[in-house]
Amino acid sequence: MKIIKKTLDRILESLMYVILISMVLITLWQVVSRAILKNPASFTTEFLRYALLWLALLAAAYAFGKKAHLSILFVKDKLNGNTLRILNLFTESIILFFSFTVLIYGGSKGVIQGMAEKSSTLPIEMGYVYIVFPLSGTFIILYCLIHLLDLFKIDKTITKENKVQNTTM
Template identity: 40%
Template sequence: MDRLRRGLDLILGGLCCGLLVVLVAVLVWQVVSRYALNAPSSVTEEILRYGVIWMSLLGAAYATGRGAHMSVDMLRDRLPARGRLRLDALVAVAFVAFAGIVLIWGGMKGVTIAARQTSAVMRIPMSWVYLSLPVSGVLMIAYSLLNLADLARGRPHHADTLEQAEMLGE
């Protein structure tokens, strides 16, 4: 399980980092072409828009795996250790339900609807953009199942436990 998580983290983290580098380069080109060359590129805006969509959803899946998603810890901090494990399991199950219903099922409906549309400038199929929803949903479910497996072994997978382990050199 740990090997699978590390592999997913490596691939997804690398993909997000690579996408960020590409988006920064495209943004620099957009600024240079607009202000220095006085000939704005029409393609850059679409690349940036769709790139940010993909990066946000892939980043959300990565955050799910790291236990770094947004949360309100007020209740969690007041619970005993057993209650925290149960709450963490409930959160992981909620992620599976959300990812399955909203991202995968709803996302596939979006992909189907968008299959007949193309983007205005680059003329790429809009289904490629909407595909980010089910892809991130599958990744979120995979990470949530890994998180549930860790919880079943009594090893919560939270950002704070990761940071503590890194500080201790584990």
């Protein structure tokens, strides 16, 4: 599992690096073309808007994978044992449902519809912009499955440790 998670992390990190570097370069070009050349490039604003969308959704998936997303810790910190496990299972189930229905299913419908629309200044169909929704949903689902497997692995480890402690007493 650690190899799969590390691979997912590296893929997302690489994509986010490329997007962020391209955003910096395009912004630099926008400033140069506007201030020095006195002829602002028309595609830069639209590209940056789409790149920011991609960056935000991929970063959300990355943060979820690192368990760095928003959570209500004051409730979670007061729970332990089976109650905490049930809460974690419930939370991961809700995230799986949302990721599949909204990001993957809804995002796929948006991609299909977006293939009929052209970007106003970029030579691409809008479906290529919207493809980040099912892509990020897929990453979140993969991370969610890893979290669930880790949760069950921890439960098995705790059960084995309890059995060993009970037999040695």
